Amino acid sequence: xxxxxxxxxxxxxxxxxxxxxxxxxxxxxxSGKTRVLTYKIAYLIDSGxxxxxxxxxxxxxxxxxxxxxxxxxxxxxxxxKMWIGTFHSIFARILRFEADKLGYSRSFSIYDDDDxxxxxxxxxxxxxxxxxxxxxxxxxxxxxxxxxxxILPEHLEPENSFEKTFLEIYTDYQSLLKQNNAxxxxxxxxxxxxxxxxxxxxxxxxxxxxxxxxxDEYQDTNHAQYIAxxxxxxxxxxxxxxxxxxxxxxxxxxxxxxNIFDFQREFKNVKLFKLEQNYRSTKMILAVADDIxxxxxxxxxxxxxxxxxxxxxVHIIEMISDRDEAFRIAKLIKEEMHxxxxxxxxxxxxxxxxxxxxxxEETFRNNSIPYNIVGGIKFYQRKEIKDILxxxxxxxNSNDNEALLRALNLREGIGxxxxxxxxxxxxxxxxxxxxxxxxxQNYIEVKxxxxxxxxxxxxxxxxxxxxxxxLKVHEFVSGxxxxxxxxxxxxxxxxxxxxxxxxxxxxxxxxxxxYYDTNENPTLxxxxxxxxLITDIDELDDKKNAVTLMTAxxxxxxxxxxxxxxxxxxGLFPLSSSFDIAEELEEERRLFYVAVTRAKEKLYxxxxxxxxxxxxxxxxxxxxxxxxxxxxxxxxxxxxxxFSKNKLFLDQEAPAVxxxxxxxxxxxxxxxxxxxxxxxxxxxxxxxxxAGVKVFHNTFGSGVVQSVSGNGLExxxxxxxxxxxxKKIVLKYAKLRVMDN
DNA sequence: CCATTACGTATTTTT
DNA sequence: TACGTAATGG
Numbered sequence: 001x002x003x004x005x006x007x008x009x010x011x012x013x014x015x016x017x018x019x020x021x022x023x024x025x026x027x028x029x030x031s032g033k034t035r036v037l038t039y040k041i042a043y044l045i046d047s048g049x050x051x052x053x054x055x056x057x058x059x060x061x062x063x064x065x066x067x068x069x070x071x072x073x074x075x076x077x078x079x080x081k082m083w084i085g086t087f088h089s090i091f092a093r094i095l096r097f098e099a100d101k102l103g104y105s106r107s108f109s110i111y112d113d114d115d116x117x118x119x120x121x122x123x124x125x126x127x128x129x130x131x132x133x134x135x136x137x138x139x140x141x142x143x144x145x146x147x148x149x150x151i152l153p154e155h156l157e158p159e160n161s162f163e164k165t166f167l168e169i170y171t172d173y174q175s176l177l178k179q180n181n182a183x184x185x186x187x188x189x190x191x192x193x194x195x196x197x198x199x200x201x202x203x204x205x206x207x208x209x210x211x212x213x214x215x216d217e218y219q220d221t222n223h224a225q226y227i228a229x230x231x232x233x234x235x236x237x238x239x240x241x242x243x244x245x246x247x248x249x250x251x252x253x254x255x256x257x258x259n260i261f262d263f264q265r266e267f268k269n270v271k272l273f274k275l276e277q278n279y280r281s282t283k284m285i286l287a288v289a290d291d292i293x294x295x296x297x298x299x300x301x302x303x304x305x306x307x308x309x310x311x312x313x314v315h316i317i318e319m320i321s322d323r324d325e326a327f328r329i330a331k332l333i334k335e336e337m338h339x340x341x342x343x344x345x346x347x348x349x350x351x352x353x354x355x356x357x358x359x360x361e362e363t364f365r366n367n368s369i370p371y372n373i374v375g376g377i378k379f380y381q382r383k384e385i386k387d388i389l390x391x392x393x394x395x396x397n398s399n400d401n402e403a404l405l406r407a408l409n410l411r412e413g414i415g416x417x418x419x420x421x422x423x424x425x426x427x428x429x430x431x432x433x434x435x436x437x438x439x440x441q442n443y444i445e446v447k448x449x450x451x452x453x454x455x456x457x458x459x460x461x462x463x464x465x466x467x468x469x470x471l472k473v474h475e476f477v478s479g480x481x482x483x484x485x486x487x488x489x490x491x492x493x494x495x496x497x498x499x500x501x502x503x504x505x506x507x508x509x510x511x512x513x514x515y516y517d518t519n520e521n522p523t524l525x526x527x528x529x530x531x532x533l534i535t536d537i538d539e540l541d542d543k544k545n546a547v548t549l550m551t552a553x554x555x556x557x558x559x560x561x562x563x564x565x566x567x568x569x570x571g572l573f574p575l576s577s578s579f580d581i582a583e584e585l586e587e588e589r590r591l592f593y594v595a596v597t598r599a600k601e602k603l604y605x606x607x608x609x610x611x612x613x614x615x616x617x618x619x620x621x622x623x624x625x626x627x628x629x630x631x632x633x634x635x636x637x638x639x640x641x642x643f644s645k646n647k648l649f650l651d652q653e654a655p656a657v658x659x660x661x662x663x664x665x666x667x668x669x670x671x672x673x674x675x676x677x678x679x680x681x682x683x684x685x686x687x688x689x690x691a692g693v694k695v696f697h698n699t700f701g702s703g704v705v706q707s708v709s710g711n712g713l714e715x716x717x718x719x720x721x722x723x724x725x726x727k728k729i730v731l732k733y734a735k736l737r738v739m740d741n
Numbered sequence: 742c743c744a745t746t747a748c749g750t751a752t753t754t755t756t
Numbered sequence: 757t758a759c760g761t762a763a764t765g766g
Contacts, residue, residue: 058755088756113755135750185756220756252754353753355757375755415742535756553754575753591754614752617757747763 003046003074008032008039015273016040019047019212022233022267024260028304029597030280030559033242037216040240041082042074044212051075051082055210055232058477059217061086061538062281063557067216083210087225089533090186096525097436098195098202109182109393109400110532114139114381116173116184119402123172129165143170143441147186147224148254150193177495179432181399189224196231207235218243218263219558222254230266239267245300246293249553249591261300278304278597280559282311285313285603287633289596295628296586313635314604316626319608322567326359328368329564332604333547336562344370346561348548350595355613356566357549364547374536374550380483384486384501385508389531392481395464396524398434401426407461410484413453421445422454473522474513481505496702514619552595563599565592568607569579569620592625689717 005013012032015025016039018430026168027033037056045051058064064085071079083090092110099106111119120136120143146152153171158164177184183191195201215221215234218241221229233239236574241263248257264270278286286306293299319325329349336342351359354375364371387410393403408414408422425443426436436443437458440451464480471479481487490498515530516522538556548560552573567573574588596603607622689695693705 061756086756188756250755254754355752378755413742417742533756537755551754577753612757742766744766745762745764749759749761751757751759 003039004426005043008035009277011277012036012039012274015275016043018043018271018273019049019240022237022263022270022278023273024218024263024270025240025242025273025275026260026300026302027242027244027275028278028302029247029594030278030306031275031304032279033216033244034067034557036062036275037214037240037242038070038074040214040519041067041071041079041084045071045075045079049212051079054082054084054214055090055212055213056082056084056214057087057090058084059086059220059557060535061089061533062540063216064089075242084581086533087183087221087228089529091188091192091228092183092529092533094206095183095191095195096529098199098210101199101202102191102195103178104183105181105368105397105399107181107397109397109403110188110529111177111182111184111402112381112532113140113185114386115182115402116143117482119176120169120173120273123169123176127168127172129169134165134169139169142166143173144184144186145254146170147184147190147341148224150190150224150227176401179399181397182400182402186224189222189228193224193228193231193483196228196438203231204235206232211236211238213239215239215241216243217247219245219257219260220250220255220316221259223256223259224254226256226259226266233267234384237267245298246296246590247556247594247597249556249587249594251587261298261574274302276303276305278306279308280600281306281597282308282601284311284313284633285599286597288314288603289593291629291633292589292625293593296589298586313633315602315604315635316630317604317606318622319606320610322356322359322364322608322611323607325566325608326363329360329566329604329606330363330369332564333369334367336602342561343545345545347564348550348555348558348560348562348598349564349566350550350552350555350598352552352565352575352591353567354551360549360566364549370544370546372541372544372546374540374554376550378536379504379507380531380534382501382504384490384504387486388477388481388484388505388508389528391461391464391484392477392524392528392692394434394461395468395480396528398461398465399432401433404437408457409459409559410486411453413450414457418446418450418454434458438462463493468524472516473524473527474509475514476524477512477527478509482510536541552591555598556594559598559600561600562602562604563595564604564606565595566606567611568592568605568623568626569611570623572611572613573623574625589625695719 002645005016006014009032012035015036017024019040022211023037025033027036041054041056044054047739056064057068058067067614068079068082068084071082071084083093085093095102095104095108096106099108115706117136117140120139121131124131124134124136124139146156153167153174156163156167156170158167177187178590196206210232213229215229220243229239241260243260245257248255248260251257264272286304317328319328329723333344333347337344349371351357357373357375361371361373364367380389387406390403390406390410393400397403405419408419422433422436422440425445426433429436437454440454440458441444446454460483464476466696467476467479487502490502490505511531512527515527519526537550540548548558552565570576573592574585578584578588596605605626607626608620610617610619612618689705689708691705693707695703703719706720708717
């Protein structure tokens, strides 16, 4: 035995060497859960289990990649053979092999939520169902909720007209997916179950194949995942699950925290291990975390402790406004940097909703604080990328009508009328849209000019279907991008948005290239699958030295030396929608717990008295969660006492920070002395806008600053725009962006 | 057919 | 506020 287990504590070691039978590892935050999982896999391999027989399921692709690398480091390259990935990616892989048994072809498309919603919209439009009465967005989430519980249209019995309409949509949705040879995210989980139930021999093949199954983040699995696991493991029962009920935060997505509560009942003779020593945080941070989580009724008893130092008290800071919050955190970050021990990348800003990132982005940009942002509009959801993807999808799977329609729509000269014609032909003949296009010359319904465009289009697709297997993926994709001429078209627009789109397309090309370089067996289908299943957190570049901005959800599994949890206001964190539902309020609390336990050394929690929400200034009250924390672990910093006029934001040593778009705003409080805060700082506003600097204006595009006049918020600049000539701009209104060179 | 504009509405979290 | 859809006119 070459594996060194001495790096593990006794309980971790016991969990690692217990390889037979069902095993449940309850792992508190920061207790070395990933390490245990990694060592357990390594230990299996070391004990003679073939990596080929190991299946490990993680929550994100990133976690999978990292874990695989660690196992390889511990045991050698043979570990390449093991299957490790998210439920979605592993099951997609299985489904590709077995697709024909379920009436799909192996090149099936994967639909993301956007695709699903647009499909639902089309169904509703076709049926004349009003979008006001039935929100397609809502329909999609209800369908998804049913599917994760494996409740299919045939299981439903509608009791009123509302339910009847819903069922009609659901039924059509399912059959259209199949017609398009497409699966949505939920199908990736429930189709394997269908497969295993219909084909016991197939199930047995995979039971034999995966003799050892390990699951990470079990507290966030849903019913379908549980059923699939149960099926797969019910021959050898070598299933190890790792999780922490206190960190279950995906109820809204169908995750069932009961899965972890019920595990011992559902699987017989479960060995239970509890990892209770935290290696991550200071005693103070852990005390705060403990205060929070013990308010929850439903939880597995555990006693998280740490041998780490006591550390600083947790700082609670009251802010005047959301801008103030961003600004003062920027300042605190600069102070942390001055203390020298800290890098930007050791710092994270966490918030409840993505919309909160904006004020931080603006402030950080204006103050030269580098940042990484997770979430928001996903790269592969961007219009230009989806446009290109639609071409690729049609080529991979010509049955994919949704993709085909999108691609077709991009062609100049093809509009609603033409598309409707093609659709009606397809419907009449009961063939796919692509089939109609293939011999469009035989249909007299279409006018000649348009017909030529269509022939050109279908020839184009046909050509690339043949080229698909001849060219390397990245060459293939570049060829398509060049030929559809999307880049020159964008160049013509000559706006900053168009430039950004071109950049995105270039980035997309490099992504394909990287896929080609890093995969043993690169195919177009493989690339498309990877794209569909990738998430933002997977893309987080942790090598770049930058502050990380993300939601508390995205932060799960990560750790940072310094953490700011922002917007701890009632109605925001916890969200007001959770107030009346006990389970949801408990989930918000767990989310807060997750956020708190990301911090290693220092934790700041902030709340603001007012905040812009939905474009409206709202007065906010501090979160109920804050009153649940015992006061002796908190260091309260109330803004009114700490900051005096004029020194509010700037101090002599660190004048690097400045404000850019603050409005003139006087805030008064009615304590014993009245303090007026004046945001109108004269000197440092827009200090990055100087003569000679190249800037972007949203309407005028790029230009060069010629001169600057005025002070503070009245500052104006004369700018020579490439396309609009000289303009005098009031900086406070123009959201100028400084270009890098 | 397509571009522009105006209006209306949505915003929690994401594999 | 900010985006997406609907209506309108070219």
